Amino acid sequence: xxTTIARTDLDNIIxxxxxxxxxxxxxxxxxxxxxxxxxxxxxxxxxxxESQQVALLRTLPSGxxxxxxxxxxxxxxADLVALISDEELARIVDEMEPDKAADLLGDVHPRRVxxxxxxxxxxxxxxxxxxxxxxxxxxxxxxxxxxxRRRMTAAEAIQAMRDWSxxxxxxxxxxxxxxxxLLKGVLDLRRLIIADPQTQLQNIMTVDPHFIRAGADxxxxxxxxxxxxxxxxxxxxxxxxxxxxxxxxxxxxxxEEEATEDYIRLGGAEPLTRPYRSSSIFSMMRKRFGWLLLLxxxxxxxxxxxxxxxxxxxxxxxxxxxxxxPLLIGTGGNAGxxxxxxxxxxxxxxxIDWHDALSVWWKExxxxxxxxxxxxxxxxxxxxxxxxxxxxxxxxxxxxxxxVFWATSTGAVLPLIAVRLGVDPTVVxxxxxxxxxxxxxxxxxxxxxxxILQI
Amino acid sequence: xxTTIARTDLDNIIxxxxxxxxxxxxxxxxxxxxxxxxxxxxxxxxxxxESQQVALLRTLPSGxxxxxxxxxxxxxxADLVALISDEELARIVDEMEPDKAADLLGDVHPRRVxxxxxxxxxxxxxxxxxxxxxxxxxxxxxxxxxxxRRRMTAAEAIQAMRDWSxxxxxxxxxxxxxxxxLLKGVLDLRRLIIADPQTQLQNIMTVDPHFIRAGADxxxxxxxxxxxxxxxxxxxxxxxxxxxxxxxxxxxxxxEEEATEDYIRLGGAEPLTRPYRSSSIFSMMRKRFGWLLLLxxxxxxxxxxxxxxxxxxxxxxxxxxxxxxPLLIGTGGNAGxxxxxxxxxxxxxxxIDWHDALSVWWKExxxxxxxxxxxxxxxxxxxxxxxxxxxxxxxxxxxxxxxVFWATSTGAVLPLIAVRLGVDPTVVxxxxxxxxxxxxxxxxxxxxxxxILQI
Numbered sequence: 001x002x003t004t005i006a007r008t009d010l011d012n013i014i015x016x017x018x019x020x021x022x023x024x025x026x027x028x029x030x031x032x033x034x035x036x037x038x039x040x041x042x043x044x045x046x047x048x049x050e051s052q053q054v055a056l057l058r059t060l061p062s063g064x065x066x067x068x069x070x071x072x073x074x075x076x077x078a079d080l081v082a083l084i085s086d087e088e089l090a091r092i093v094d095e096m097e098p099d100k101a102a103d104l105l106g107d108v109h110p111r112r113v114x115x116x117x118x119x120x121x122x123x124x125x126x127x128x129x130x131x132x133x134x135x136x137x138x139x140x141x142x143x144x145x146x147x148x149r150r151r152m153t154a155a156e157a158i159q160a161m162r163d164w165s166x167x168x169x170x171x172x173x174x175x176x177x178x179x180x181x182l183l184k185g186v187l188d189l190r191r192l193i194i195a196d197p198q199t200q201l202q203n204i205m206t207v208d209p210h211f212i213r214a215g216a217d218x219x220x221x222x223x224x225x226x227x228x229x230x231x232x233x234x235x236x237x238x239x240x241x242x243x244x245x246x247x248x249x250x251x252x253x254x255x256e257e258e259a260t261e262d263y264i265r266l267g268g269a270e271p272l273t274r275p276y277r278s279s280s281i282f283s284m285m286r287k288r289f290g291w292l293l294l295l296x297x298x299x300x301x302x303x304x305x306x307x308x309x310x311x312x313x314x315x316x317x318x319x320x321x322x323x324x325x326p327l328l329i330g331t332g333g334n335a336g337x338x339x340x341x342x343x344x345x346x347x348x349x350x351x352i353d354w355h356d357a358l359s360v361w362w363k364e365x366x367x368x369x370x371x372x373x374x375x376x377x378x379x380x381x382x383x384x385x386x387x388x389x390x391x392x393x394x395x396x397x398x399x400x401x402x403x404v405f406w407a408t409s410t411g412a413v414l415p416l417i418a419v420r421l422g423v424d425p426t427v428v429x430x431x432x433x434x435x436x437x438x439x440x441x442x443x444x445x446x447x448x449x450x451x452i453l454q455i
Numbered sequence: 456x457x458t459t460i461a462r463t464d465l466d467n468i469i470x471x472x473x474x475x476x477x478x479x480x481x482x483x484x485x486x487x488x489x490x491x492x493x494x495x496x497x498x499x500x501x502x503x504x505e506s507q508q509v510a511l512l513r514t515l516p517s518g519x520x521x522x523x524x525x526x527x528x529x530x531x532x533a534d535l536v537a538l539i540s541d542e543e544l545a546r547i548v549d550e551m552e553p554d555k556a557a558d559l560l561g562d563v564h565p566r567r568v569x570x571x572x573x574x575x576x577x578x579x580x581x582x583x584x585x586x587x588x589x590x591x592x593x594x595x596x597x598x599x600x601x602x603x604r605r606r607m608t609a610a611e612a613i614q615a616m617r618d619w620s621x622x623x624x625x626x627x628x629x630x631x632x633x634x635x636x637l638l639k640g641v642l643d644l645r646r647l648i649i650a651d652p653q654t655q656l657q658n659i660m661t662v663d664p665h666f667i668r669a670g671a672d673x674x675x676x677x678x679x680x681x682x683x684x685x686x687x688x689x690x691x692x693x694x695x696x697x698x699x700x701x702x703x704x705x706x707x708x709x710x711e712e713e714a715t716e717d718y719i720r721l722g723g724a725e726p727l728t729r730p731y732r733s734s735s736i737f738s739m740m741r742k743r744f745g746w747l748l749l750l751x752x753x754x755x756x757x758x759x760x761x762x763x764x765x766x767x768x769x770x771x772x773x774x775x776x777x778x779x780x781p782l783l784i785g786t787g788g789n790a791g792x793x794x795x796x797x798x799x800x801x802x803x804x805x806x807i808d809w810h811d812a813l814s815v816w817w818k819e820x821x822x823x824x825x826x827x828x829x830x831x832x833x834x835x836x837x838x839x840x841x842x843x844x845x846x847x848x849x850x851x852x853x854x855x856x857x858x859v860f861w862a863t864s865t866g867a868v869l870p871l872i873a874v875r876l877g878v879d880p881t882v883v884x885x886x887x888x889x890x891x892x893x894x895x896x897x898x899x900x901x902x903x904x905x906x907i908l909q910i
Binding site: 037039158161162189190192193194225226227228229231248249251252253255256259260262263264266267268269272275276277281282284285288289291292293295296297299300302303306307310315316318319322323324325326327329330331333334335337338340341342343344345346349351352356360363366367370371374375378379382386404434438442 | 777
């Protein structure tokens with residue numbers, strides 16, 4: 001009994017497929033693909049040369065080609081789509097789920113989209129989807145759903161399902177609308193099955209279902225579905241007219257995609273648009289260089305602070321003071337990023353928002369003082385063993401308290417300001433944090449040194 | 456038509472509820488809870504005093520109390536459970552979903568668990584769940600499922616569903632087993648509805664369904680379900696006997712929980728066990744202090760490196776060199792964490808594993824050289840304007856190339872070594888990375904300075 005195909009099995013399939021394709025044995029290659037599930041098909045497909053990929057898209061049954069294009073990432077799809085003819089593409093797009101087809105058309109030149117739409121059987125289904133942004137609820141929904149009426153009986157609803165019988169999608173909620181298409185209720189398939197066949201749907205449907213507006217962010221849709229354990233979420237326009245359905249499988253993808261984005265950005269880079277193994281080193285460099293340079297430029301402020309004090313502090317003392325610089329900056333940076341990560345995650349799970357800025361700051365300020373006090377002891381001990389001077393050790397300890405307090409305060413407030421300004425808090429926090437905390441930290445340290453060491 | 460209850464509405468409900476509870480008007484409070492969905496009930500409940508919470512758990516219908524305990528986090532549940540009597544607890548646990556009930560019992564003293572199990576109606580359903588680890592597939596599954604037989608007809612299966620009719624859980628896949636309880640197939644509810652009532656299940660079921668072993672990690676279950684768009688996943692023992700079902704709503708929770716954990720750890724702290732707003736400052740300090748101290752201790756290596764060179768370099772030159780220290784360390788740390796975040800995310804989405812270590816290193820090494828070359832130009836320009844000395848600028852630029860190359864190499868290989876050793880790569884990467892990159896970076900910088908400046 002097979003479960004997921006293991007990594008090594010997939011590698012073997014890829015090897016075998018490459019041999020078969022080298023021999024131009026396309027009918028065998030098609031058989032291999034037909035035996036796989038969509039996610040595995042796409043992974044195998046992704047390992048082939050572009051010319052082999054194009055040849056396969058032309059040869060495979062359009063259902064399989066559609067499955068593959070649905071699973072590949074957007075950039076790869078855009079590249080491939082440019083290489084096949086309008087008729088071939090239209091044949092494949094007709095088999096794709098409407099939401100995925102709309103995403104594909106979103107990356108195609110507007111003039112070509114018009115030609116393609118004219119060639120499609122499902123033009124009417126697809127056209128309304130093209131007006132929604134990719135990352136909105138409307139961009140995530142599919143129009144391939146069955147809407148029922150309140151006075152239908154359970155038996156009639158089941159007959160309607162038989163007649164409709166979509167090949168791929170499995171919807172486990174059915175939606176009930178009135179004569180104007182306004183959403184009136186949601187019908188759980190399990191309740192439909194066990195209901196008396198003559199019952200009207202209005203007696204077994206749930207009224208006041210959860211819904212989302214087409215313009216809302218896709219993350220909001222994902223959170224709503226996660227919070228209330230929904231398998232499908234109706235998308236409506238401003239007049240509550242039912243436009244489409246978001247299904248749980250798409251939401252799982254959104255959650256993974258957003259988690260990746262947040263994670264990589266916290267690391268100070270931009271997310272890759274392709275899987276790691278197939279990303280080129282130049283595209284990887286492009287995703288990172290901008291941030292690295294920006295952080296370098298803002299980081300030069302630390303040097304400026306040191307230059308200011310350098311003029312007025314004796315070189316021998318300055319050299320002793322310099323020993324602690326990496327440690328102090330590092331501790332400030334660590335305390336700041338601990339806070340920032342906690343706050344950003346609490347914001348994205350809806351736990352706090354910018355209205356809470358003051359209470360969040362007050363909490364983090366106290367945590368910062370506690371942490372700073374603890375770290376100051378460690379700093380004193382380390383300092384007194386390195387430089388046998390109690391005043392120096394006092395300078396280092398007090399600097400740690402100040403720096404950690406400042407870092408947790410900044411780390412708490414900055415992400416909330418970013419949220420208020422409508423900017424991604426993860427993106428802003430890196431450079432602004434490091435500039436503020438590093439440079440200000442050095443300023444605190446050298447000022448304390450001047451005061452305590454009387455230099 | 457209501458959608459999610461907005462934050463402000465929930466705040467109003469909480470205010471009203473507190474007033475009602477102060478007046479000891481419990482019947483009104485019960486009505487408020489009965490009008491809410493589980494996730495909202497738990498959020499409101501979480502804001503009340505402990506004494507009010509205990510009083511409510513005693514007063515609410517056990518179904519509502521069960522819903523609340525299912526949604527609260529484990530630590531809060533453990534605290535509450537200690538305050539209510541065995542009979543009251545058993546009454547509530549009987550209404551909980553078996554997987555959630557097993558999680559609750561996992562945090563209760565073993566002697567009390569035996570007393571409770573004796574009081575339960577569902578003892579037989581619950582006992583087998585207690586042997587599985589919380590974060591394994593077995594710990595995530597529920598035993599509340601309907602297993603059918605191959606030779607049953609569609610009409611008989613529908614009748615079995617009517618008889619079973621679980622109140623809360625909605626399962627949209629049904630599973631088919633043989634006389635020994637071995638998993639034989641999965642039945643899609645939609646196909647059951649549209650099938651001829653006299654068809655045997657073996658003709659409409661999918662054979663060879665995806666499954667997972669009870670001992671597998673819960674993340675593996677989540678990935679399998681995300682990859683193949685499954686709404687339910689059967690859990691089997693080593694002999695393929697069907698033990699339970701994992702449902703998609705639990706997987707969505709796992710994905711969010713794991714994303715939070717990864718994110719906070721990348722920030723260098725431990726995830727909070729309670730929501731941010733209700734975490735105490737002492738518990739927050741505890742989650743962070745250990746890491747901060749560890750990073751401080753490993754960070755002292757930077758000071759040791761500086762002390763070594765301090766003895767042999769003239770203080771005036773050392774002071775000039777020191778200006779660039781924060782900038783160089785910062786750039787190395789940034790380049791390293793960019794790489795680490797990318798690699799860890801690629802590992803956790805299954806894109807690469809430790810077998811790829813060599814090819815990953817080779818890729819990152821080249822990216823590191825490209826980035827280093829770019830940053831070296833920036834470094835040269837900044838340096839020549841600060842200290843008017845081409846040799847100094849050369850030292851800084853070459854140090855940047857070396858440090859960035861070393862940082863991307865270390866950042867690529869370390870997480871993969873951690874994976875190989877079975878350690879969470881996010882946890883290891885922070886301290887080890889910062890030690891290796893910071894201290895080694897300074898060593899590279901000062902060695903180059905000695906060589907080029909001939910000091």
